[in-house]
């Protein structure tokens with residue numbers, strides 16, 4: 001009978017790199033392309049696929065800077081890793 005205690009290492013607790021998501025949209029009305037960075041993405045989302053599956057994109061408010069149309073069509077998502085100082 002042996003009960004093994006396996007220490008769990010979580011590695012570095014802090015992150016020095018965080019994903020930053022950029023989405024590309026076309027205005028539904030005037031078709032003007034634009035892009036923006038998403039804010040407040042949960043830390044467990046680190047890929048484009050996870051972002052799309054999370055449904056967060058549907059909750060993004062959009063307002064065309066040119067014609068003020070509130071409807072945007074998402075044409076692409078890009079993730080980049082940026083270094084943040086801790």
Ligand SMILES: [Zn+2]
Nearest residue numbers: 027030064067
């Ligand atoms: Zn527009």
